Structures are given as structure tokens and as C-alpha cells.
Amino acid sequence: MSKKVLVLSASPRRGGNSDLLCDQFILGAQQVGHHAEKIFLTEKTINYCTGCGTCLNGEKSCPQKDDMAEVLEKMIAADVIVMATPVYFYTMCAQMKTLIDRTCSRYTEIRDKEFYFIMTAADGSKRAMERTLEGFRAFTSCLSGAKEKGIIYGTGAWNMGEIKGKSAMKEAYEFGKAI
Numbered sequence: 001m002s003k004k005v006l007v008l009s010a011s012p013r014r015g016g017n018s019d020l021l022c023d024q025f026i027l028g029a030q031q032v033g034h035h036a037e038k039i040f041l042t043e044k045t046i047n048y049c050t051g052c053g054t055c056l057n058g059e060k061s062c063p064q065k066d067d068m069a070e071v072l073e074k075m076i077a078a079d080v081i082v083m084a085t086p087v088y089f090y091t092m093c094a095q096m097k098t099l100i101d102r103t104c105s106r107y108t109e110i111r112d113k114e115f116y117f118i119m120t121a122a123d124g125s126k127r128a129m130e131r132t133l134e135g136f137r138a139f140t141s142c143l144s145g146a147k148e149k150g151i152i153y154g155t156g157a158w159n160m161g162e163i164k165g166k167s168a169m170k171e172a173y174e175f176g177k178a179i
């Protein structure tokens, strides 16, 4: 069965290491007939959650008029969600956290999704990604029926493109192919 795959690429560097891993994942997914779309978050206008509380009783939607409504529709419609971030100061980058906070108005509708996490860091150790991974898991723990299906550790990559030739590239492709 063909699945809808939504890839959320949060690095500010288009063609950077995590973005390259996203593309590998997509390549694998498309190879076996899934429909995959990547959203490059920094090209969208996604403001911070203001904590106004308008959405909290579930009757009113978020009053902010930016691109988040469109992103949320796609998250709700997807079968598979891939979240990709560079490690910044041993946690996720601000673009990804901002997106997560803005799911507040509709996160209860993001149900029964399969999740993959992609992380990149200069540090060569997977342990350097623990807190980033915990951040992702904190989010998915709030979602009904979320299933964590795979983690791609893009360790040891500082400069743009340094991830090329590392095993994470193949792993991302294989994860995409196996969904």
C-alpha cells in the first residue's frame, strides 16, 4: 500500500547534512512507490506559539495567520512523518521546536502516525544526540498512537555535505525503502 510520507526538514541549511539525509529517505520511499513530500521549514513562515490559550478549549483555532495551518493539514493527512534536525547545543534546532509548539491547536488530530527521526551533529558519538532524541520523543509521547519506526544518527558531520559517504546516507535510504 502506498503511504503518504511527510518530511519536515528543519535545518536552516538547504542541502546541509540533515537535508541530504531527508533526500535519501525520500529516494528510498519513492523507489517503492510511496508518495513523499519535503517541507523545508525555513522557507515557511512559522511564528512562535504565543501561549495565548485561544486553541486550548478545542473550540477555536490558532489566531495566527501564517504557514502553520498548511503544515498542520499535511501532518494530519500523512501516514508517515519524518522529523529532521541538526543538533544545536545538544538539542534540536529552534525551527523544529517552533514547529512542535505550534502543533498545539491540532496535535490531538495527529494520530496513528509512524515517525522517523533524523539528526546530524559534528560530534562523532550517538550519545551526543540523546537529548535531541528525547525532545522528539517528548513530542510524540503527546500524540495518540504514534509509533517510532526509525532513528538516523548523522554523527561526525560539521561542514555542509560532510555526511556524504557516511553510513547514515545508506541508512536513510534503506529506512525510506522499508516503510
Ligand SMILES: Cc1cc2nc3c(=O)[nH]c(=O)nc-3n(C[C@H](O)[C@H](O)[C@H](O)COP(=O)(O)O)c2cc1C
Pocket: 011, 012, 013, 015, 016, 017, 018, 019, 085, 086, 087, 088, 089, 090, 091, 120, 121, 122, 123, 124, 128, 157, 158, 159, 160, 161
Ligand atoms: C548554532 C550551532 C550549534 C551547534 N551545536 C552543536 C552541538 O551541540 N554538538 C555538535 O556535535 N554539533 C553542533 N553543531 C554542528 C551541527 O550540528 C552540524 O554542523 C550539523 O551537521 C548541521 O546539520 P545541517 O547541515 O543539517 O544543518 C552546531 C552548529 C551550529 C550552527
